[in-house]
Amino acid sequence: MASSSAQSKPDSKATDNKAEQTQATQQKPAAADMDHDEFEDFKVEDWPEEETEAAQNGGETRHLWEESWDDDDTTEDFSAQLREELKKVNESKRR
Amino acid sequence: MDTIFNEFGVAMTRRNGYELAQTLNPELSDDMLRLVYKTANHASIKDLLKRHIRANTQHLPHVDLDEIQMWVDVFHCYWKTCGELLAIQDRSPKASWVKVYEAWKELFSALHRGYMSPKVELPAWTIPCLYIVGKYLRVFAMNADEERSNNPNQETTETNFQDDLDMEADKFVWLRDCGVQLNRMFTLCLNDRANLMESRKWGIYNVANLLFKTYFKVKSPDLCKNVLRAIIAGRGDMPPFEAIPKSQRVIFKYYQGVLEFLDENYPQAEEHLTEAWNLCHKDALRNKELILTYLIPCHLVTTAKLPSAKLLEPYPRLQQLFLPLCGAIKKGELHAFDLALQEGEDEFVKRRIYLTLERGRDIALRNLCRRVFLAGGFEPPKEENAQPLRRTRVPLDEFVAAIRLGSQEKLDSDEVECLLANQIYKGFMKGYISRPHNMVVLSKSGAFPPTGV
Numbered sequence: 094m095a096s097s098s099a100q101s102k103p104d105s106k107a108t109d110n111k112a113e114q115t116q117a118t119q120q121k122p123a124a125a126d127m128d129h130d131e132f133e134d135f136k137v138e139d140w141p142e143e144e145t146e147a148a149q150n151g152g153e154t155r156h157l158w159e160e161s162w163d164d165d166d167t168t169e170d171f172s173a174q175l176r177e178e179l180k181k182v183n184e185s186k187r188r
Numbered sequence: 189m190d191t192i193f194n195e196f197g198v199a200m201t202r203r204n205g206y207e208l209a210q211t212l213n214p215e216l217s218d219d220m221l222r223l224v225y226k227t228a229n230h231a232s233i234k235d236l237l238k239r240h241i242r243a244n245t246q247h248l249p250h251v252d253l254d255e256i257q258m259w260v261d262v263f264h265c266y267w268k269t270c271g272e273l274l275a276i277q278d279r280s281p282k283a284s285w286v287k288v289y290e291a292w293k294e295l296f297s298a299l300h301r302g303y304m305s306p307k308v309e310l311p312a313w314t315i316p317c318l319y320i321v322g323k324y325l326r327v328f329a330m331n332a333d334e335e336r337s338n339n340p341n342q343e344t345t346e347t348n349f350q351d352d353l354d355m356e357a358d359k360f361v362w363l364r365d366c367g368v369q370l371n372r373m374f375t376l377c378l379n380d381r382a383n384l385m386e387s388r389k390w391g392i393y394n395v396a397n398l399l400f401k402t403y404f405k406v407k408s409p410d411l412c413k414n415v416l417r418a419i420i421a422g423r424g425d426m427p428p429f430e431a432i433p434k435s436q437r438v439i440f441k442y443y444q445g446v447l448e449f450l451d452e453n454y455p456q457a458e459e460h461l462t463e464a465w466n467l468c469h470k471d472a473l474r475n476k477e478l479i480l481t482y483l484i485p486c487h488l489v490t491t492a493k494l495p496s497a498k499l500l501e502p503y504p505r506l507q508q509l510f511l512p513l514c515g516a517i518k519k520g521e522l523h524a525f526d527l528a529l530q531e532g533e534d535e536f537v538k539r540r541i542y543l544t545l546e547r548g549r550d551i552a553l554r555n556l557c558r559r560v561f562l563a564g565g566f567e568p569p570k571e572e573n574a575q576p577l578r579r580t581r582v583p584l585d586e587f588v589a590a591i592r593l594g595s596q597e598k599l600d601s602d603e604v605e606c607l608l609a610n611q612i613y614k615g616f617m618k619g620y621i622s623r624p625h626n627m628v629v630l631s632k633s634g635a636f637p638p639t640g641v
Contacts, residue, residue: 132442158493158495
């Protein structure tokens with residue numbers, strides 16, 4: 094049989110667990126190598142508000158993102174490097 | 189067979205669409221498949237089905253002969269599909285996914301007739317049957333395409349004269365056909381004129397999602413726009429979006445977001461993707477990963493912000509994908525940024541995020557310039573106890589040196605000037621370039637607007 098849905102399907106007519114298992118192992122992975130951006134079927138059709146991602150952090154999303162610069166980095170090192178570099182530039186100019 | 193029709197009878201009595209749809213589930217164990225298929229032969233199957241369906245619906249007066257005949261047709265196709273699936277399990281020489289697909293497509297047609305025929309007018313609560321039919325139509329079509337590409341020789345006689353056709357387009361013969369069928373299904377739902385509570389319109393999002401997946405897979409995402417347009421045009425006469433199950437909403441919002449993303453409408457993309465993210469089930473890791481794959485580049489462009497370590501923690505793949513770039517952006521290491529972009533190029537292109545991520549270079553450059561500014565330190569105070577002021581007149585040479593250092597390229601000062609002018613133009617940096625003095629004069633208040641200096 095087909096599809097990636099072996100693991101994602103909640104219930105099947107085959108209630109016999111063993112039968113299900115053999116089926117799963119024998120499945121031809123024909124459609125396993127899906128497109129990278131293909132969404133998986135959810136295990137359930139719907140879920141309560143508290144199981145949504147938004148509810149996990151009390152609707153707070155700010156901590157998910159951070160500023161794109163880094164002040165912890167030793168600016169001193171960089172200044173030194175920069176001074177070094179400037180010296181080189183100036184020297185090459187004088188030459 | 190008995191079990192199937194017992195369940196069928198129960199579902200019909202309860203008017204439970206999802207239970208009804210389960211009786212059409214083709215994903216059975218080998219034993220079940222054999223059991224179903226071997227209960228009858230081609231000559232006897234129709235009578236058998238009729239007996240079963242009659243027996244299990246006789247207490248339902250509204251199920252008339254026409255409807256029974258329609259279900260007989262549907263389950264006849266189901267039985268044929270089981271036979272073709274069994275042939276595949278048994279590795280019979282005649283087995284083929286194309287036959288499975290064709291049998292299943294016939295099932296869809298039988299169901300379609302049930303909805304359209306004035307004699308049957310299948311009620312809208314049965315639409316989960318369409319969901320399951322659509323779902324497996326896609327699975328079988330993909331398997332048929334796969335089989336086709338694995339056995340290229342089988343069809344040479346047929347395809348010989350089409351040799352000049354694009355090979356890539358050729359890869360999805362069955363999935364394309366599936367797209368046509370799903371589109372029929374979409375129209376079937378969309379054009380239902382019945383009162384909204386009893387309308388097949390409740391099915392449009394599920395079918396739209398199947399169409400989105402299909403169009404993305406056959407690499408024609410633009411076709412999705414027709415679907416979106418049809419839904420938007422019908423707005424006002426549609427089920428409220430909030431009333432649709434969350435699984436359908438998340439998938440719909442994800443694809444809507446990705447479509448805006450591909451059109452470079454980042455604010456809209458971010459809105460849809462954020463909605464998908466917020467609604468998504470907390471344990472659906474793979475889907476959350478997919479949402480983030482687009483939300484992260486989107487957020488980078490709209491707000492110049494990066495994902496936190498906490499956000500990426502559960503997703504090693506995303507870490508691998510984004511962390512090198514993020515590190516380079518933070519430190520303003522242009523060269524490292526270029527390398528990381530190059531390193532991930534294949535993946536980025538495959539996921540269609542390369543061009544968006546490329547814009548991160550401007551932010552890396554902003555951070556590099558910011559470091560030059562910070563390294564400049566403070567002006568000697570003019571009076572005691574005065575607030576120290578940062579040095580805002582920075583020699584152009586310092587930027588030249590820093591950018592050469594960061595990019596490891598021998599840029600001349602004209603090129604650097606151009607990069608700086610761009611930064612000023614894009615609002616990353618406030619100030620102007622004084623050419624006579626070879627100075628960059630930066631704003632005393634907020635030279636790098638959102639970054640606090």
